[in-house]
Amino acid sequence: xxxxxxxxxxxxxxxxxxxxxxxxxxxxxxxxxxxxxxxxxxxxxxxxxxxxxxxxxxxxxxxxxxxxxxxxxxxxxxxxxxxxxxxxxxxxxxxxxxxxxxxxxxxxxxxxxxxxxxxxxxxxxxxxxxxxxxxxxxxxxxxxxxxxxxxxxxxxxxxxxxxxxxxxxxxxxxxxxxxxxxxxxxxxxxxxxxxxxxxxxxxxxxxxxxxxxxxxxxxxxxxxxxxxxxxxxxxxxxxxxxxxxxxxxxxxxxxxxxxxxxxxxxxxxxxxxxxxxxxxxxxxxxxxxxxxxxxxxxxxxxxxxxxxxxxxxxxxxxxxxxxxxxxxxxxxxxxxxxxxxxxxxxxxxxxxxxxxxxxxxxxxxxxxxxxxxxxxxxxxxxxxxxxxxxxxxxxx
Amino acid sequence: xxxxxxxxxxxxxxxxxxxxxxxxxxxxxxxxxxxxxxxxxxxxxxxxxxxxxxxxxxxxxxxxxxxxxxxxxxxxxxxxxxxxxxxxxxxxxxxxxxxxxxxxxxxxxxxxxxxxxxxxxxxxxxxxxxxxxxxxxxxxxxxxxxxxxxxxxxxxxxxxxxxxxxxxxxxxxxxxxxxxxxxxxxxxxxxxxxxxxxxxxxxxxxxxxxxxxxxxxxxxxxxxxxxxxxxxxxxxxxxxxxxxxxxxxxxxxxxxxxxxxxxxxxxxxxxxxxxxxxxxxxxxxxxxxxxxxxxxxxxxxxxxxxxxxxxxxxxxxxxxxxxxxxxxxxxxxxxxxxxxxxxxxxxxxxxxxxxxxxxxxxxxxxxxxxxxxxxxxxxxxxxxxxxxxxxxxxxxxxxxxxxxxxxxxxxxxxxxxxxxxxxxxxxxxxxxxxxxxxxxxxxxxxxxxxxxxxxxxxxxxxxxxxxxxxxxxxxxxxxxxxxxxxxxxxxxxxxxxxxxxxxxxxxxxxxxxxxxxxxxxx
Numbered sequence: 035x036x037x038x039x040x041x042x043x044x045x046x047x048x049x050x051x052x053x054x055x056x057x058x059x060x061x062x063x064x065x066x067x068x069x070x071x072x073x074x075x076x077x078x079x080x081x082x083x084x085x086x087x088x089x090x091x092x093x094x095x096x097x098x099x100x101x102x103x104x105x106x107x108x109x110x111x112x113x114x115x116x117x118x119x120x121x122x123x124x125x126x127x128x129x130x131x132x133x134x135x136x137x138x139x140x141x142x143x144x145x146x147x148x149x150x151x152x153x154x155x156x157x158x159x160x161x162x163x164x165x166x167x168x169x170x171x172x173x174x175x176x177x178x179x180x181x182x183x184x185x186x187x188x189x190x191x192x193x194x195x196x197x198x199x200x201x202x203x204x205x206x207x208x209x210x211x212x213x214x215x216x217x218x219x220x221x222x223x224x225x226x227x228x229x230x231x232x233x234x235x236x237x238x239x240x241x242x243x244x245x246x247x248x249x250x251x252x253x254x255x256x257x258x259x260x261x262x263x264x265x266x267x268x269x270x271x272x273x274x275x276x277x278x279x280x281x282x283x284x285x286x287x288x289x290x291x292x293x294x295x296x297x298x299x300x301x302x303x304x305x306x307x308x309x310x311x312x313x314x315x316x317x318x319x320x321x322x323x324x325x326x327x328x329x330x331x332x333x334x335x336x337x338x339x340x341x342x343x344x345x346x347x348x349x350x351x352x353x354x355x356x357x358x359x360x361x362x363x364x365x366x367x368x369x370x371x372x373x374x375x376x377x378x379x380x381x382x383x384x385x386x387x388x389x390x391x392x393x394x395x396x397x398x399x400x401x402x403x404x405x406x407x408x409x410x411x412x413x414x415x416x417x418x419x420x421x422x423x424x425x426x427x428x429x430x
Numbered sequence: 431x432x433x434x435x436x437x438x439x440x441x442x443x444x445x446x447x448x449x450x451x452x453x454x455x456x457x458x459x460x461x462x463x464x465x466x467x468x469x470x471x472x473x474x475x476x477x478x479x480x481x482x483x484x485x486x487x488x489x490x491x492x493x494x495x496x497x498x499x500x501x502x503x504x505x506x507x508x509x510x511x512x513x514x515x516x517x518x519x520x521x522x523x524x525x526x527x528x529x530x531x532x533x534x535x536x537x538x539x540x541x542x543x544x545x546x547x548x549x550x551x552x553x554x555x556x557x558x559x560x561x562x563x564x565x566x567x568x569x570x571x572x573x574x575x576x577x578x579x580x581x582x583x584x585x586x587x588x589x590x591x592x593x594x595x596x597x598x599x600x601x602x603x604x605x606x607x608x609x610x611x612x613x614x615x616x617x618x619x620x621x622x623x624x625x626x627x628x629x630x631x632x633x634x635x636x637x638x639x640x641x642x643x644x645x646x647x648x649x650x651x652x653x654x655x656x657x658x659x660x661x662x663x664x665x666x667x668x669x670x671x672x673x674x675x676x677x678x679x680x681x682x683x684x685x686x687x688x689x690x691x692x693x694x695x696x697x698x699x700x701x702x703x704x705x706x707x708x709x710x711x712x713x714x715x716x717x718x719x720x721x722x723x724x725x726x727x728x729x730x731x732x733x734x735x736x737x738x739x740x741x742x743x744x745x746x747x748x749x750x751x752x753x754x755x756x757x758x759x760x761x762x763x764x765x766x767x768x769x770x771x772x773x774x775x776x777x778x779x780x781x782x783x784x785x786x787x788x789x790x791x792x793x794x795x796x797x798x799x800x801x802x803x804x805x806x807x808x809x810x811x812x813x814x815x816x817x818x819x820x821x822x823x824x825x826x827x828x829x830x831x832x833x834x835x836x837x838x839x840x841x842x843x844x845x846x847x848x849x850x851x852x853x854x855x856x857x858x859x860x861x862x863x864x865x866x867x868x869x870x871x872x873x874x875x876x877x878x879x880x881x882x883x884x885x886x887x888x889x890x891x892x893x894x895x896x897x898x899x900x901x902x903x904x905x906x907x908x909x910x911x912x913x914x915x916x917x918x919x920x921x922x923x924x925x926x927x928x929x930x931x932x933x934x935x936x937x938x939x940x941x942x943x944x945x946x947x948x949x950x951x952x
Contacts, residue, residue: 171737
């Protein structure tokens, strides 16, 4: 439970803080919700490459978590979420978004079906108020237990090998989006094959009292597998390559919007596959049916941009220089060897193969330059290694 | 396959009956399901103790729509009045009463200035009330939705306002949202006059004279025209049940099949569309359209279930302010008590106890903290004076609205009902000292009892406070304010909808028009 006086504390320390603090060479912290969260430990490139070529460990504790229980937990979640939650069986995890009644995305997150009728919902933004509002008329118990669960993301090609070395026997048989339990130091360690990097990877969830031994054993096991702590910046690079959205960056959470037209529907974020209009009722359904009939306003696309100038926040134009949209996230992708971006384009623009110009401003030795870089809409994920889906998971 | 013509109306209150009658008149196959043994809802006459009958909830008719009355031939179907154009007598405990009849006031040394102020006050209020009553006759517009009917409705709203003329329009806009205390202070001197007039702004509402929206409630109260001038009051012969029994006859003559003692357990859905209803006894009745006369909370939470609705809609329904704050007192009297200073021919008028506005406000104060008023305000009628069908000759029934009696009483009503009743009688006895010895039997309905007997959530007669934020296109909530709901084929027709409470019937008539306007497979 969240302490009522939480606001009196400037920033919370994660249960891994004693470990992360020592490794954080430049004392570079961001604020992530109530917590201090490492921006980078040593060098964002090293951390990114550790995640792509060996094993990166990211402290996930500040992620907002809710525990949802009670007889109506499933019908409740099914009414909140755009997707069919019934399909997430016990021991499975599902990605979902949820909308307001205008069919605009409030947030995205993952639903962990921990045990029969016991769910964990992880979200980017705080959602307790929305969940409690949505709970009127349901026999369901909802608590935000962010501070009661310590979590680490262990991501990269050697992540499975590291966990095996740590003693998690049989972890290689865990399927993507599966979860399982291990005994750890007299407590229960939850391991899910999930992540935010688009690679082979796992997330570990444990009682905060056991956070430090978990970190120690993990890093001891990973010594020969290139394990390295990873900060927020490296994680952000990984998620853009994987094409994952970030609330507040790639879309505006609908309940934070002052200008409702700035928000996006799931269709406008390329997440139509998460919308099940055959469900008789979920919040946003009526609006989404109407949108489906009348058409959406935006397409969300992946762009491959010529050159190597990063296209952060670029305006996108047609070849005849008609404005059609903006880049929401961009980077030079070392793994794809491509200049990539996620962008929101006005309908009807954004069909695969369509070509545009990205207006990029960049600086060389304090001189600002502008380039109109040709770019095209691509269909496939920039970085999508087969090991991500392989079961049993390979060692590296 | 459901017959596309088949409509089920849930609840046989006046609005349900009106709606059913119009639907049947237009050729629909209508089944009306009423949980109680008779139709009527909160407009019923019943025996509360052997030999004494009384209007069990609403007791004065002031809003019944004239068009409905003639279109459904209510007079031919048995509606009569035992008394029309009731005066209001503002009781003073020294017997120096005021009598108010529309724009005329006399007694208790009321000044000429007050007399002429009342003429102007009443002129203006009646004009504004007429503006409201024009709005009552059609579904409210739905802002943000562009269709021609909607734009016409919006334009009419503006036009009606402009037609008031510059001075009156400005005055209307100035006072519509404010409190009646300020408005009466501006116009009058006499405390008793102000007290009695202020009562019209707070009757049946969770308001004191100093609360916003009390002017609006006062306007709403005089927005009808029943057998007399604007805002006049009448008592039906045989009590309020006479209105609904005439409506019942009209409905049946138009072909409505009325089934009493048929409590609907739930509304059944097929996806996001209604399929029918299931009764308490397990019987299922298929319907292409269902019109609910129940209040919005009872309809959406009790009959349908929140899980079939989107979260924001549920939150809005949950937030409707509809906690009753008025109790209903019924006294069986072996003969007429003597009210100090009241002439015999005045006892049958509408008697109010609201000596001054501060008294009314103090009475209200208690309710804010979950307590009943120790010095309550009253609206009293003794209908048996005009109507010998209610009690045997020489005997009488007294029917009074008593405020304030909050739904959510701190101690709960079970242990306090007797104490409140005795408090009430004590206050009444100040005005009619021999009252106690005439009482043969008594009944006090608190909002909790009203909730139970009439199935109104919170025991609020109007199915929700009448206020700027719960009126017109905001009544009961946006998304259900045009009698339609988020569920295909489910409609509302009760007082929780525009225009609101009171035995008026317009909600039922407007709802029927909406159901019919949507074609056969509504």
